[in-house]
Amino acid sequence: MGRRGRYYEQTRSRDAGGWREIPKENAEFEEYYRGQNIVPQSEWYTFYDKLKDTLPVTFRITGTSHHDALQIRDTLVNEYVPFLKDIIWEGEEVEPPTRLPWYPEGLAWQITVGKSVIRKSKPFARFQRFLVVETDVGNISRQEAVSMIPPLLLDVQPHHAVIDLCAAPGSKTAQLIEAVHAVPEPTGIVVANDSDHKRSHMLIHQVKRLNSPNLVVTNHDAQLFPRIRIDNESDSYLRYDRVLCDVPCSGDGTVRKNINVWRDWSIHNALSIHQTQINILNRGLHLLKPGGKLVYSTCSFNPIENEAVVAHVVRMWRGKVRIVDCTDSLPGLVRRKGMTSWKVMGKDRQWKESAQDGIPASCFVQGDEAELGLENCMRVYPHDQNTGGFFITLIEKATEAGDGAPSGTLKRKAQVEHDSGDLEQANSDKRVKPESDPVATLPEPTSQQTAVAQTQLLPPKKKERLPRDxxxxxxxxxxxxxxxxxxxxxxxxxxxxxxxxxxxxxxxxxxxxxxxxxxxxxxxxxxxxxxxxxxxxxxxxxxxxxxxxxxxxxxxxxxxxxxxxxxxxxxxxxxxxxxxxxxxxxxxxxxxxxxxxxxxxxxxxxxxxxxxxxxxxxxxxxxxxxxxxxxxxxxxxxxxxxxxxxxxKQDTAELLLRVFKVENVGNDVSYGKKMADTPMTETTxxxxxxxxxxxxxxxxxxxxxxxxxxxx
Ligand SMILES: C[S@@+](CC[C@H](N)C(=O)[O-])C[C@H]1O[C@@H](n2cnc3c(N)ncnc32)[C@H](O)[C@@H]1O
Missing domain, CATH: 3.10.450.720 (Nuclear Transport Factor 2; Chain: A,)
Incomplete structure (x- = not known):
């Protein structure tokens, strides 16, 4: 028997000309990724067809404390899920909510039913009210399944200093804060940063429900994230136990959710962001404590934004960092190994053999990829577990990393490879002063450097500043x-x-x-x-x-x-x-x-x-x-x-529902509508x-x- 109901499907996009159907095809995309062999040829159509399928709704149970989260999970499991099994709707079986097998403690779930079922089937309508009520108070957060992976791999502890360098709109920051608050009085801190002022405010709105006094939000270009002094007397600067670099990327792994990717995809998107990604990862490693862990992640399939970036930076830091094998982490998560070989295509859609036409050497395979441990990177593919696409790499800095900066020789080699001879080099020249605190030796970015970063490395973007409030x-x-x-x-x-x-x-x-x-x-x-x-x-x-x-x-x-x-x-x-x-x-x-x-x-x-x-x-x-x-x-x-x-009133409604089992609360709101139409960051x-x-x-x-x- 087939499964009933398609969850909310976006097939149209709005532009100046009004709503238009967007065909789920892109010849350049297909030619590129088939050529890259990102999956075996025999799997290509399974992979490609899955990209056209709509993404299930996934959510995390957060609660205001871990204890609360477990209670809400138990309510879900005992009082709702049993009533959502064996439901036949219009002759077909409806899939009940299922827990994500790899998410710890059963705190993340997936729903694949369609809006009409949610609205019309009584048990699903009741479940919908529960979700609305708990979402409204922040006990449940909608988040893409794959986006939940990076914070889990970071293994944040309540005493850690953590920095999220590209944090907005903040779903991963929320996970980091929750991890720090795993105990009642944590001593850890979370610095959440984003270069986009408007998005930084979305982040603030998103994480405000967590009421964390341990959080600070900053608004900087992560490539030049400033050092933070922590002692008035000495030159001590904050270094972080955990760093998250969830970098800006071409985003083609989100194609199931973001239909515009079909229309807008171009090889140029990946090539133009590659250098920024290198700079952010490199900056993240500088800020990391010896012995600390960093996650580099993108929602892109493209090796130019993934393995090529990681390989280049790990080469610069050779001997001082290692890519961690995460095979034993998150059991139940199906993942593929990182690529050790890939190709480079130019904007003219020709495969290139070496640096040319403005494509830097760092995009190309150098021959040492296996030795660098690139297979330990993780690729998550949509057709494996009905998710979006994601790339995640866990990097550990050696405890004996000393000053933590790239070695001189490799630094020079890396610099030569940078055909843009850019900011990276300008910074590195001043940066490496062995014997001293690497964070302290990082130059404060000058306004000129910031301008360079914005004009040379980032795609030009009109900066929108909110009114001062x-x-x-x-x-x-x-x-x-x-x-x-x-x-x-x-x-x-x-x-x-x-x-x-x-x-x-x-x-x-x-x-x-x-x-x-x-x-x-x-x-x-x-x-x-x-x-x-x-x-x-x-x-x-x-x-x-x-x-x-x-x-x-x-x-x-x-x-x-x-x-x-x-x-x-x-x-x-x-x-x-x-x-x-x-x-x-x-x-x-x-x-x-x-x-x-x-x-x-x-x-x-x-x-x-x-x-x-x-x-x-x-x-x-x-x-x-x-x-x-x-x-x-x-x-x-x-x-x-x-x-x-x-x-x-939302909190009162939640209290009435969960503690007093009063079920006629939240009737006026439609979860189907909310889940489908409300941006992920929205809480009211x-x-x-x-x-x-x-x-x-x-x-x-x-x-x-x-x-x-x-x-x-
Ligand atoms: C993939 S999104 C991050 C998603 C976020 N980690 C989350 O889970 O909600 C990338 C973010 O990087 C920000 N960004 C782009 N360039 C940046 C830069 N140079 N420095 C810091 N943030 C940057 C963008 O504004 C965007 O919010």
Whole structure:
């Protein structure tokens, strides 16, 4: 019996002339890749036909903590998947959701059913509501299966310093942040960088739901990523345990999702980006600590962007880096070996034997490819496991790599090979100073070099700059004894172990006017010692927001994204006026159903007594889940005569569905539509308050993200 239903299929593209059908054919593509032998000739049509087939929808379960993610997975497995089996729709069997076999702990899934089935079949419609509700609060993230591989191979640990050099729109950055936050109080940091200002803001939006104080976002050309000073006294610069170079590429591995590739594919796309890719990988290796790991990845099939780049850079770093054999990693993932031989085609569609017509020598096979370990690179093909195409290489820097820079001889050889005699050479000349810190010896890029990088190496691109907004304001750390901090610390009874020196504001005066932010202490020197050279565009989570109407008590209202951090530091010595209230699941249910219940409407006497003992303002609500597990914590508003759970409505809907099994939530949204039509980066949130006594509307949007579930 055939499988029923085609998932959403894009066959048209919009341009100035309106919507047009795009034929899924490209003769140049076919001629090129058949000639390259990227698959055995006998497999060509299986491969090529699969490229024309629509990609399944895949998603990761993230949760606000690992513990939550496992709970959501169990809900999916036990309460939804069993009802999606053996469904016959219009005479054909519908494929139930399946887990990606290689993704750890069953946290990634695939759906192949069509929109019409999702909308019309009752069990699928119910499943759809679950997906919508969990996606809306960020517990589920749609992401291409192959795009999940690079962060997994990096094996990020909670204490690592990690840099994602080409990070936008941020699905892999999200995985890196989640890996750092695998423990409640990680000491690791993530630097997410992208050269495109607008896309960097998409990244910020995408990862904001993770509420990570350990993240900083920068906006630089990765080829020239600046060194980051971490000590005022000495010349110490930040070096990274893990580097991700998910570089810009021609993107032909995404052809199943991005139909325009059929129309736009040209050999020129790969040739023109090759040098930039070399520069980014080389820069990544400079930033990497000895003993650290780097992943180089592209969503391209092309050896010119893949093996040729890796081979060239590994040659430059010979003896100091190695390509890691990942055969035993991610069992269940079908992958092919990296190529050790390929051909080079010019823009005139002629195969070339050697560097000519502006094609650099680095594109060509040199004969040492097997010796370099190129077979250890990984190629993921669409027809193997119904995915997109991807290329991934894990590179490890030797612990004894010394200064970590390419050796002089090989550097010179590499330079000779660079027929553009470009920025790479200009940088390398100043870069290699044995005996010294390689990151320290990297020259700060001058504005002239930056211009060279942009005009010579990158395809010309009109830079679109967003209007300067609050997010563009400088980062200023507050003095630890600032009266506003003293006020908050007393009112909320925050313990002395809270690192107060990590509190900052975002305005030129350095005075707390509207919001007080918090970054992980390890990011404090990163930001304060480098803010004139490094373009930071995002850091910190909102801890407190000023609320005028509260003058007389503490005008600083706790922000939901800072709840988990503050909650961990509440002082609980006898005599402290702790703003913590406890309740049962039943009372929590009442607070979900009713906004701003009046005190005289509350039937839970114990709960009411605790409220009456406190003054007006924010409180931490501890709910006993009744399972013997730790309490779940929510932000709550204790008003003059009423109380309110400070949760965005999506979070309340999620709570009702998952904890209280109320299924008529999320009926107004269509998952089929969302999954098909919404960009991957899109998440939506609405304010938590709906009543007059809530904080002013100007501040409502600040209460955006989930706090509960962050079990202390
Ligand atoms: C393949 S995408 C990255 C996808 C991203 N890692 C993710 O998983 O969402 C490549 C990114 O590189 C950025 N980019 C292009 N040239 C760059 C450069 N020279 N330096 C830094 N980023 C660059 C692009 O703006 C784009 O966002």
């Amino acid at each position: 609050a997010n563009e304001e400088p980062f200023k750390f507050l003095p630890t004894n600032h009266p506003a901090i003293e006020n908050c610390w007393t009112f909320y009874s925050i313990a002395d172990d809270f690192p107060r020196s990590s509190l900052l504001v975002r305005n030129a005066t350095g005075e707390p006017v509207r919001t007080i932010y918090y970054v992980h202490p390890r990011l404090q020197p990163v930001i304060s010692l480098n803010d004139t050279k490094v373009k930071f565009i995002h850091a910190g989570i909102k801890l407190f927001a000023y609320q005028k109407t509260l003058e007389g008590t503490c005008p600083w209202r706790v922000q939901s994204e800072g709840m988990a951090v503050l909650y961990r530091h509440i002082a609980r010595k006898p005599g402290d006026s702790v703003r913590v209230v406890r309740c049962t699941l039943d009372t929590l249910r009442t607070l979900c159903d009713v906004t701003f219940p009046k005190f005289n409407e509350l039937t839970d006497k114990e709960f009411l007594d605790q409220l009456l003992a406190l003054t007006e303002g924010c409180v931490f609500l501890e709910v006993d889940p009744g399972t013997g597990e730790k309490p779940i914590v929510f932000p709550m508003w204790r008003g003059r005569g009423s109380v309110n759970l400070m949760l965005p 949130n609405t304010p938590a308050y709906t009543e007059s006594e809530a904080p002013s509307s100007a501040e409502q949007t600040e209460t955006e993200l989930v706090v509960y579930g962050a079990t202390p």
